[in-house]
Amino acid sequence: xxxxxxxxxxxxxxxxxxxxxxxxxxxxxxxxxxxxxxxxxxxxxxxxxxxxxxxxxxxxxxxxxxxxxxxxxxxxxxxxxxxxxxxxxxxxxxxxxxxxxxxxxxxxxxxxxxxxxxxxxxxxxxxxxxxxxxxxxxxxxxxxxxxxxxxxxxxxxxxxxxxxxxxxxxxxxxxxxxxxxxxxxxxxxxxxxxxxxxxxxxxxxxxxxxxxxxxxxxxxxxxxxxxxxxxxxxxx
Amino acid sequence: xxxxxxxxxxxxxxxxxxxxxxxxxxxxxxxxxxxxxxxxxxxxxxxxxxxxxxxxxxxxxxxxxxxxxxxxxxxxxxxxxxxxxxxxxxxxxxxxxxxxxxxxxxxxxxxxxxxxxxxxxxxxxxxxxxxxxxxxxxxxxxxxxxxxxxxxxxxxxxxxxxxxxxxxxxxxxxxxxxxxxxxxxxxxxxxxxxxxxxxxxxxxxxxxxxxxxxxxxxxxxxxxxxxxxxxxxxxx
DNA sequence: ATTATAAATTGGTCTGACAATATTATATCT
DNA sequence: AGATATAATATTGTCAGACCAATTTATAAT
Numbered sequence: 001x002x003x004x005x006x007x008x009x010x011x012x013x014x015x016x017x018x019x020x021x022x023x024x025x026x027x028x029x030x031x032x033x034x035x036x037x038x039x040x041x042x043x044x045x046x047x048x049x050x051x052x053x054x055x056x057x058x059x060x061x062x063x064x065x066x067x068x069x070x071x072x073x074x075x076x077x078x079x080x081x082x083x084x085x086x087x088x089x090x091x092x093x094x095x096x097x098x099x100x101x102x103x104x105x106x107x108x109x110x111x112x113x114x115x116x117x118x119x120x121x122x123x124x125x126x127x128x129x130x131x132x133x134x135x136x137x138x139x140x141x142x143x144x145x146x147x148x149x150x151x152x153x154x155x156x157x158x159x160x161x162x163x164x165x166x167x168x169x170x171x172x173x174x175x176x177x178x179x180x181x182x183x184x185x186x187x188x189x190x191x192x193x194x195x196x197x198x199x200x201x202x203x204x205x206x207x208x209x210x211x212x213x214x215x216x217x218x219x220x221x222x223x224x225x226x227x228x229x230x231x232x233x234x235x236x
Numbered sequence: 237x238x239x240x241x242x243x244x245x246x247x248x249x250x251x252x253x254x255x256x257x258x259x260x261x262x263x264x265x266x267x268x269x270x271x272x273x274x275x276x277x278x279x280x281x282x283x284x285x286x287x288x289x290x291x292x293x294x295x296x297x298x299x300x301x302x303x304x305x306x307x308x309x310x311x312x313x314x315x316x317x318x319x320x321x322x323x324x325x326x327x328x329x330x331x332x333x334x335x336x337x338x339x340x341x342x343x344x345x346x347x348x349x350x351x352x353x354x355x356x357x358x359x360x361x362x363x364x365x366x367x368x369x370x371x372x373x374x375x376x377x378x379x380x381x382x383x384x385x386x387x388x389x390x391x392x393x394x395x396x397x398x399x400x401x402x403x404x405x406x407x408x409x410x411x412x413x414x415x416x417x418x419x420x421x422x423x424x425x426x427x428x429x430x431x432x433x434x435x436x437x438x439x440x441x442x443x444x445x446x447x448x449x450x451x452x453x454x455x456x457x458x459x460x461x462x463x464x465x466x467x468x469x470x471x472x
Numbered sequence: 473a474t475t476a477t478a479a480a481t482t483g484g485t486c487t488g489a490c491a492a493t494a495t496t497a498t499a500t501c502t
Numbered sequence: 503a504g505a506t507a508t509a510a511t512a513t514t515g516t517c518a519g520a521c522c523a524a525t526t527t528a529t530a531a532t
Contacts, residue, residue, distance in 0.1 A: 005524095007301075007483095007484065007485090008484075008485070009289070009484080009485090017321055017324075020325065021321075021324050021325055033512080033513060033514085034513070034514070035512085035513075043485080043486090044485060044486045045486090045487090046282075046484085046485060046486065046487090047484085047485065047486085049286065049514085049515090050286060050289045050484095050485095053245070053286045053289050053290050053293075054289045054290060054292070054293035055293070056290070057290035057291070057293050057294055058293055058294060058314065058318045058321075059318065060318075060321055063514070064493090064494080064513090064514075065243070065492070065494075065513080065514050065515065066492070066493030066494035066495075066512080066513050066514055066515090067493075067494050067495075067514075068494085068495090068512085068513060069513090069514090075318045075319070075321065075322045078294065078318060079315050079318060081294070082294045082295065082296075082314060082315060083311070085253055085257075085294075085296055085311065086311045088253075088257050089256065089257055092396050093396075096394045096395065096396040096397060097396060099347055099392075099394055099397065100343075100394070100396060100397050100400065102343075103339065103340070103343030103344075103347065103397070104339070104343075106343065106346075107338075107339030107340075107342065108339075110339070110342075111335055111339065115335075156335075158332045158335055158336070159332065160328050160329070160332040160336060161332060161335065161336050161339070164336065164404065168400065241492095241493095243514095243515065243516090244516070245515080245516090269482060270482070270483065271481085271482075271483095279516080279517090280516060280517045280518075281517090281518090282515090282516060282517065282518090283515085283516065283517085285483085285484090286515095288483095299483070300482090300483075300525080301482080301483050301484065301524055301525075302481080302482055302483055302484090302523070302526075303482070303483075303524075303525050303526075304481085304482060304483080304525085304526090305482090305483090
């Protein structure tokens with residue numbers, strides 16, 4: 001039997017977490033000051049500070065210089081941070097991310113249709129309209145395309161799903177694929193968006209599925225090209 | 237223009253991360269000691285310690301008392317930690333998690349079949365065999381069922397997908413659904429596992445999809461019951 | 473060469489001090 | 503009385519030094 005000795009800092013951090021949960025504190029609420037914590041937890045300020053530091057790095061608390069300690073807003077932001085470093089250190093295969101994205105988007109349309117959800121068509125049309133304008137004006141289109149797919153996740157009505165999808169989307173964007181798209185392919189992308197909206201309104205799952213698959217195909221084509229080019233390059 | 241003042245601790249943490257990336261250090265590698273870091277970063281030990289504490293809480297480094305600082309092994313473990321607290325604080329709807337799980341599992345079988353991957357049938361059979369034994373012996377079966385689904389994720393050959401799936405699986409297990417299963421339903425579950433394996437070997441996507449859906453159905457039935465019971469209870 | 477012991481290294485905690493920033497109270501003016 | 507500028511206070515940030523506890527390394531004994 002292994003008895004793991006836990007440091008005071010870990011104990012303090014645990015008790016702070018418990019305190020937040022027990023008092024049902026909401027993000028943004030003011031929390032106890034370091035001084036108060038040293039008194040209540042009966043440990044040195046060093047320990048309290050290290051505990052707070054470790055909690056703040058995972059988004060559980062926010063510490064403002066001179067301003068005090070507050071309950072943190074978003075744990076998912078720190079997850080993005082973690083993945084950012086993970087990517088910088090280990091790298092991730094583009095194909096893996098593309099596959100995951102496809103799983104998520106196919107899953108989203110299935111959830112929407114199977115759970116018989118009414119999508120916010122006006123919202124979709126507005127986003128895609130701006131996408132269209134940007135294409136015609138030759139401006140940056142990436143933002144609106146991204147918004148469209150984000151809206152897709154939101155329409156599932158599943159907040160947890162949406163949060164995870166966003167984390168992965170963020171991870172995906174770390175891998176800069178400069179998929180230089182011609183005006184024609186952008187127009188095609190815009191029209192596919194329209195078709196996807198239509199399929200969702202008609203609750204046509206099969207059609208929505210194949211439309212999503214087709215819509216994501218350029219990414220996979222690109223990946224295959226990159227992989228082939230690399231294979232040629234590494235030939236000995 | 238807002239100039240955000242960054243504290244010494246944040247700067248130190250950033251430089252430590254950079255150091256790990258630039259020197260291409262691998263998990264488990266020994267890193268610089270606190271003393272060395274105070275020298276190189278030219279800050280007090282307090283700052284170094286707080287920086288290390290914040291990095292260790294997101295799994296980037298591991299600090300062993302008397303032993304030194306090492307490069308961390310798993311960032312995904314800390315993600316689980318974050319989600320654990322997130323759940324304790326905000327709670328998450330069971331239905332949302334169940335839906336996500338279904339998305340992932342359906343996605344997994346699609347990836348396996350569409351990418352034309354050869355699954356490790358022997359491994360599946362061994363896990364499911366132990367599952368069968370446990371059912372017959374009346375022992376705890378949960379572990380083997382979990383292993384089966386874990387193996388499903390692994391067979392995608394997509395490490396990133398697998399990691400995310402595991403994180404979500406862990407999150408799912410936080411919500412203890414005591415789905416008390418009868419011996420008959422367990423046997424049914426075992427047989428469904430067998431069918432899923434067969435469908436994967438035959439690369440029959442449609443069949444694999446419907447088998448997964450059917451296999452997860454008991455969870456959704458359970459959720460519907462809980463939801464109805466709660467609706468009755470809150471009737472005024 | 474192996475083992476036991478001692479020394480050195482390294483992280484954990486405490487105390488006290490001062491600086492930097494934010495908040496609050498006070499005084500001043502209109 | 504209300505708005506504004508100023509002073510006092512509270513709070514976090516950083517530093518230095520000390521001692522303890524655990525691990526690692528060097529040394530001595532067998």
